[in-house]
Amino acid sequence: MRNNLDVIAAYSIMLGLIILVGFLQSWSMALSILCLCLISAVMTIGANIQWGYAGLINFGIMGYTALGGLAAVLVSAPPVEDAWKAGGLDMLLCAFIIFSMILIIRLVLQKFNKSKNRNYIIAAVIIAGLILLRLISAPAIESIEAINPATTGFLGGMGLPILFSWIVGAFFAGGLAYVIGKIALGLRADYLAIATLLISEIVIAVIKHEDWLSRGVKNVIGLKRPVPYEIDLQGKEWFINLVQKFHQGSLNLISDNLERQQALKQLVIESSTVFVKLCFAGLFTTVVILLLIVTQKALYSPWGRMMRAIRDNEEAANAMGKNVVKQHLLIFVLGSAIVGIAGAMMVTYDGLFTPGSYRPMRYTFLIWVMVIVGGSGNNFGAILGGFAVWFLWIEAAPIALFLINFFTSGLEETNALKVHLIDSIPYFRFLMMGVGLLLIMRYRPKGILPEKINRV
Amino acid sequence: MDFLNAIILLLNYLFVPALSYGSQLALGAIFVSLIYGILRFAYFTAGDLMSFGTMFTILFTWYFQSLGINLGFLPTALIAIPFGIIVTIFYVLLKDKLVFSYYRTKKSPPVMLAMVSIGTMFVTQAIVRIIIGPFDRRFFDGEKFIIRANEFKEMTGLNEGLAIKSTQVITLFVTIIVVSILFWFLNKTKTGKSMRAYSDNEDLALLSGIDPKKVVMTTWVIAAILATVGGALYGLDKSFKPFTYFNNMLPIFAAAIVGGIGNPFGAFLGGYVIAFSEILLTYAYKKFFVYLLPESLEPDGLLQLLSTDYKFAVSFSILVVVLLFRPSGIFKGKVL
Numbered sequence: 001m002r003n004n005l006d007v008i009a010a011y012s013i014m015l016g017l018i019i020l021v022g023f024l025q026s027w028s029m030a031l032s033i034l035c036l037c038l039i040s041a042v043m044t045i046g047a048n049i050q051w052g053y054a055g056l057i058n059f060g061i062m063g064y065t066a067l068g069g070l071a072a073v074l075v076s077a078p079p080v081e082d083a084w085k086a087g088g089l090d091m092l093l094c095a096f097i098i099f100s101m102i103l104i105i106r107l108v109l110q111k112f113n114k115s116k117n118r119n120y121i122i123a124a125v126i127i128a129g130l131i132l133l134r135l136i137s138a139p140a141i142e143s144i145e146a147i148n149p150a151t152t153g154f155l156g157g158m159g160l161p162i163l164f165s166w167i168v169g170a171f172f173a174g175g176l177a178y179v180i181g182k183i184a185l186g187l188r189a190d191y192l193a194i195a196t197l198l199i200s201e202i203v204i205a206v207i208k209h210e211d212w213l214s215r216g217v218k219n220v221i222g223l224k225r226p227v228p229y230e231i232d233l234q235g236k237e238w239f240i241n242l243v244q245k246f247h248q249g250s251l252n253l254i255s256d257n258l259e260r261q262q263a264l265k266q267l268v269i270e271s272s273t274v275f276v277k278l279c280f281a282g283l284f285t286t287v288v289i290l291l292l293i294v295t296q297k298a299l300y301s302p303w304g305r306m307m308r309a310i311r312d313n314e315e316a317a318n319a320m321g322k323n324v325v326k327q328h329l330l331i332f333v334l335g336s337a338i339v340g341i342a343g344a345m346m347v348t349y350d351g352l353f354t355p356g357s358y359r360p361m362r363y364t365f366l367i368w369v370m371v372i373v374g375g376s377g378n379n380f381g382a383i384l385g386g387f388a389v390w391f392l393w394i395e396a397a398p399i400a401l402f403l404i405n406f407f408t409s410g411l412e413e414t415n416a417l418k419v420h421l422i423d424s425i426p427y428f429r430f431l432m433m434g435v436g437l438l439l440i441m442r443y444r445p446k447g448i449l450p451e452k453i454n455r456v
Numbered sequence: 457m458d459f460l461n462a463i464i465l466l467l468n469y470l471f472v473p474a475l476s477y478g479s480q481l482a483l484g485a486i487f488v489s490l491i492y493g494i495l496r497f498a499y500f501t502a503g504d505l506m507s508f509g510t511m512f513t514i515l516f517t518w519y520f521q522s523l524g525i526n527l528g529f530l531p532t533a534l535i536a537i538p539f540g541i542i543v544t545i546f547y548v549l550l551k552d553k554l555v556f557s558y559y560r561t562k563k564s565p566p567v568m569l570a571m572v573s574i575g576t577m578f579v580t581q582a583i584v585r586i587i588i589g590p591f592d593r594r595f596f597d598g599e600k601f602i603i604r605a606n607e608f609k610e611m612t613g614l615n616e617g618l619a620i621k622s623t624q625v626i627t628l629f630v631t632i633i634v635v636s637i638l639f640w641f642l643n644k645t646k647t648g649k650s651m652r653a654y655s656d657n658e659d660l661a662l663l664s665g666i667d668p669k670k671v672v673m674t675t676w677v678i679a680a681i682l683a684t685v686g687g688a689l690y691g692l693d694k695s696f697k698p699f700t701y702f703n704n705m706l707p708i709f710a711a712a713i714v715g716g717i718g719n720p721f722g723a724f725l726g727g728y729v730i731a732f733s734e735i736l737l738t739y740a741y742k743k744f745f746v747y748l749l750p751e752s753l754e755p756d757g758l759l760q761l762l763s764t765d766y767k768f769a770v771s772f773s774i775l776v777v778v779l780l781f782r783p784s785g786i787f788k789g790k791v792l
Binding site for chain 1: 570710766769
C-alpha cells in the first residue's frame with residue numbers, strides 16, 4: 001500500500017502541475033502538453049518493455065516513430081489515381097522483385113553449405129536485383145513525382161479512417177524491428193544502442209528522400225482527423241448551448257445584449273480548440289490505459305518473470321531451457337510496435353506528416369531520459385517519466401526565465417550578461433535535462449518510481 | 457590528355473575532400489576508441505566534446521584577432537588550439553571527477569556509464585549553446601587556397617582544375633603529426649604501454665602495479681586533445697555549428713566500430729574507410745567517363761550509385777554490414 005501511495009502522490013503532483021499551467025497560461029496550452037505527454041507515455045511504455053523488462057537498449061525509437069507516421073499517411077491520405085496509373089504497377093513489380101530476392105537468398109542459404117561460392121551467388125543475386133530495381137523504378141518514380149508535384153506527386157494512401165493507422169503503424173514498426181532484431185540483437189548492449197541509432201537514421205533518410213512514397217520533405221498535410229474540426233464545432237447548435245451553459249455566470253454579468261453575443265462568440269472559438277484537444281486527450285488516454293493494463297498483466301505473468309530472469313542472468317535462464325534469442329526478438333518487436341503506435345498517434349494529432357522533423361539525435365535521447373528518470377521496469381514509472389520530462393522540456397523556458405530574473409535581479413536590464421542569458425533561454429532545457437538525468441542516475445539510479453519485485 | 461583530366465577530376469572532387477574529411481573523422485574515432493578500450497563504455501558526448509573544444513578555440517581566436525596577433529597566411533586558430541585544448545582538458549577532468557569516477561569505483565555496468573555520458577552530453581550541449589549560441593560560425597582567416605582551380609588550369613593546360621584549400625593541407629599535416637605522436641606515445645613510452653596493458657586486461661595490469669588513476673587521467677587528456685584538434689580542423693575546413701558536431705558523432709562511432717572498437721589504429725583507418733565510401737558511393741561519375749570513353753559510348757545518366765541524400769546512410773550501411781560479418785571490426789578490436 002505504501003508503494004501505491006508513491007504512485008498516487010507522483011501522479012497527483014503531475015496532474016496538479018498541468019492544471020497549474022491551465023490556470024497560469026491557458027487551457028489550450030495545458031491540454032496540448034497533456035496530449036503530447038500521453039504520446040510520449042506510449043513511447044516510454046514501448047522503450048520500457050525493451051529496457052526495463054529485457055535489458056535491451058533500443059536507440060532506434062525515432063525510426064519506428066517515423067514508420068508509424070508513414071503508416072498514418074498510407075492509411076488515411078486519399079489515393080492519387082493518376083499516380084497509380086503512371087507508375088503504380090511498376091512500383092508493385094519492384095516490391096515483388098524485392099520479395100523474390102529475399103526468397104531466393106533464403107533458398108540459397110538453405111540449400112548450399114557455407115562456402116565462398118555461396119557468398120558469390122548471394123552477392124550476384126543482390127547486385128542483379130538492384131540493377132533490375134533501378135531500371136524499373138527510376139522511370140516510374142519520375143512519372144509519379146511529375147504528377148501535380150505541388151499537391152500530390154506521390155502514390156497517396158488508401159483513404160481509410162486514420163484510426164486504423166494506429167494498428168498498421170504497430171505492424172510496420174514491428175516488421176522493421178523484426179529485421180533489425182535479426183541483424184543486431186546478438187551485439188553487446190552499447191553496440192546495439194549505436195547500431196539501432198544508425199539504422200533509425202537510415203530509415204528516416206529513406207522516408208525523407210523517397211518522395212513517391214511519402215512526399216519526403218515536401219510534407220503531407222491535411223490528414224483527416226478522428227475528432228471534429230474546430231470550424232465545424234463553432235457552427236453547431238449544441239456546442240454553442242454547451243458553452244453558454246458553462247459560462248452562464250460570467251455571461252450574465254454583461255448587460256449589453258450585443259456585447260454578450262460578442263463575448264459568447266469569443267468563448268465558443270476558444271472552447272472549440274479546448275474541446276478538440278479534450279477529444280484527442282480522451283482517445284490517447286484510452287490507448288495509454290489499454291497498454292498499461294496489457295503490459296502490467298504481462299509483467300506479472302510467467303512470461304514477465306521469465307523476461308526478468310533473462311535480463312538478470314542470461315546464462316542461467318538459458319540453462320533453465322528458455323530460448324533467450326527468441327524471447328529477445330519477441331520483446332524487441334513488441335516494444336517497437338508500441339513505439340510505432342505512438343508515431344501514428346503523433347501524426348494523427350498534428351494532422352500532418354513532416355519527415356524533416358524526425359531527428360533521431362534529438363528525441364531518442366529525450367525518450368531515454370524519460371524511461372530512466374521515471375523508473376525502468378516499472379510501467380507507472382515510465383509513464384510518469386514521459387509526463388515529467390516532456391512537461392519540463394516544454395516549460396523549461398518559462399522556468400529558466402524566472403530563475404535568471406531571480407538571480408540577476410541585482411543587475412541592470414541592459415547588463416550584457418543578463419541580456420545574453422535571456423537570449424539563450426531555449427538552451428537551458430538541455431542543461432535541465434542533463435543535470436536532471438545525472439542527479440537521478442547518481443542518487444536514485446532506479447528512477448522516481450523504482451521497479452517493484454514481489455517476493456514469493 | 458583526357459586520361460590526365462579524368463584523374464585530376466577524381467583528385468579534385470573525391471580524393472582531396474575525402475582525405476581531409478577522413479582525417480577529421482579519424483581524430484574523433486581514435487579517442488572514442490581509446491575511451492572504449494580503457495574506460496569501457498560508449499562515450500556519447502564525443503561530438504559535443506569536439507564542439508566544446510572548438511568553441512574555446514574560436515573564442516581564443518577572436519581574442520587574438522582583437523589583439524592583432526595573426527600567423528600571416530596561416531589561420532590564427534592554429535595558435536588558439538593549444539589554449540582550447542587546455543580548457544577542454546580541465547573540463548573533461550572535472551567531469552570525470554564529478555561524474556564518471558563515482559560509477560567507475562562502483563564498477564557499474566558499461567550501459568550505465570553510457571547513459572551517464574548521455575547526461576553529460578546534454579550538459580555540454582547546453583554549455584556550448586549558452587556561451588556561443590547555436591548558429592553557424594566561421595573563424596577561418598589567412599590564405600584560403602594553396603592552388604586555385606584556374607591557376608592550376610593555366611599551369612598545366614588541362615581542362616580540369618585542381619583546387620587545394622589550405623585547410624585541407626593543414627588538416628592533413630596536423631593529423632599526421634598528432635597521430636604519429638600518439639602512436640609513438642602508446643607504443644614506446646611507459647605510460648602508453650601501461651595504458652595498452654590496462655585496456656587488454658585490467659586485473660593483470662593492476663596486479664603488476666599500474667596506477668589506474670594515472671591511466672584514466674591520461675586517457676581523458678588524450679581525448680581532450682584529439683577532440684579539440686579534430687573539432688577545430690573540421691570547423692576551419694567547413695564551419696562551426698554545434699548541431700553539425702552533434703550529428704558527426706554518428707560517422708565517428710561508425711568509423712570507430714568499423715575499425716574495431718578499442719583499437720586506435722583501426723579507428724584511424726576506419727575514419728578514412730567511412731569518408732571515402734561516403735564520397736565514392738555518392739559521386740556522379742558521368743564526367744569521369746566522358747573523359748575516358750569514346751564519344752559513342754558516352755553515358756546518359758549521372759552514373760551516381762546513390763543520391764547524395766543518402767550520404768549519411770552509406771556509412772551506416774557499411775557499419776551494419778561490418779557488424780554482420782565481422783563483429784570485431786575490420787582490424788580486430790575487442791571481440792564484443
